Amino acid sequence: MVRFLTGWLKDVVNNAYNRPYVHKIRDKPIYSLIEAIRKAKEENKNPIIAEYKRASPSGFSADRDPIEYAKEMESSGAVGISVLTEDKFFSGSYDYLFAISHNVKIPVLMKDFIVSERQIDNAYNLGADSILLIVRILTERELESLILYARSYRLEPLVEIFDEKELEIALNAGAKIIGVNSRDLLTFAIGQERVKRVLQKIPSNIIRVAESGITSREQIEELKKYGADAFLIGSSLMKEPSKIKELI
Numbered sequence: 001m002v003r004f005l006t007g008w009l010k011d012v013v014n015n016a017y018n019r020p021y022v023h024k025i026r027d028k029p030i031y032s033l034i035e036a037i038r039k040a041k042e043e044n045k046n047p048i049i050a051e052y053k054r055a056s057p058s059g060f061s062a063d064r065d066p067i068e069y070a071k072e073m074e075s076s077g078a079v080g081i082s083v084l085t086e087d088k089f090f091s092g093s094y095d096y097l098f099a100i101s102h103n104v105k106i107p108v109l110m111k112d113f114i115v116s117e118r119q120i121d122n123a124y125n126l127g128a129d130s131i132l133l134i135v136r137i138l139t140e141r142e143l144e145s146l147i148l149y150a151r152s153y154r155l156e157p158l159v160e161i162f163d164e165k166e167l168e169i170a171l172n173a174g175a176k177i178i179g180v181n182s183r184d185l186l187t188f189a190i191g192q193e194r195v196k197r198v199l200q201k202i203p204s205n206i207i208r209v210a211e212s213g214i215t216s217r218e219q220i221e222e223l224k225k226y227g228a229d230a231f232l233i234g235s236s237l238m239k240e241p242s243k244i245k246e247l248i
């Protein structure tokens with residue numbers, strides 16, 4: 001597939017190409033997100049990746065201290081923290097990533113619109129343990145090459161897909177952990193039925209993550225029936241962090 005972008009996605013990707021290089025040297029070990037998810041499953045806990053997200057173009061906004069939030073998620077048993085670092089549309093920052101990755105001892109995922117190796121250098125240097133790669137915004141060749149580049153740092157990328165066509169691309173590129181986003185990145189519409197359909201088609205040797213729009217324990221139990229191994233939850237935990245206890 002050739003990357004052809006319209007609307008805000010075009011702007012967010014243009015902005016991504018212009019992110020600066022961060023001059024820092026990584027000073028912490030790498031925590032494996034895949035291992036953390038497996039361990040939580042063995043302990044019969046719902047593996048939840050809690051997201052630190054201050055705003056989104058779909059209209060969401062929440063103001064919360066990043067370190068306090070991350071520590072609460074860690075002590076409540078989250079398997080990892082996802083940190084939005086996209087600045088223009090999500091009010092994210094590399095500072096939040098650095099602060100969070102240096103204050104918890106669980107895997108931290110850099111959530112951004114990654115299109116360049118420089119952004120992966122930054123993720124590693126700032127202390128991230130995984131990165132997000134979005135199939136929608138990359139050519140197949142870019143996806144393959146960015147997966148390998150991330151692995152050269154021992155960061156295993158979470159590869160985000162939308163439908164069956166993107167699943168095929170992610171599998172061909174060798175993804176080991178795949179997230180199905182219930183939110184359409186262009187229209188922001190939530191499609192839980194599509195997520196269930198696509199989750200079922202992901203081979204079980206791959207870690208399957210259900211992303212976006214999750215607000216209840218019932219939803220999590222339902223998604224598990226379709227093969228979901230882990231759950232990426234932002235808005236509802238940013239609004240009410242203590243909710244994580246009933247979701248796990």
Ligand SMILES: O=P(O)(O)OC[C@@H](O)[C@@H](O)c1c[nH]c2ccccc12
Binds near residue numbers: 160181211213214236
């Ligand atoms: O806030 P929610 O609905 O719980 O969603 C979290 C996460 O899945 C969402 O923020 C997200 C999924 N894929 C993305 C790609 C870029 C930015 C953000 C995202």
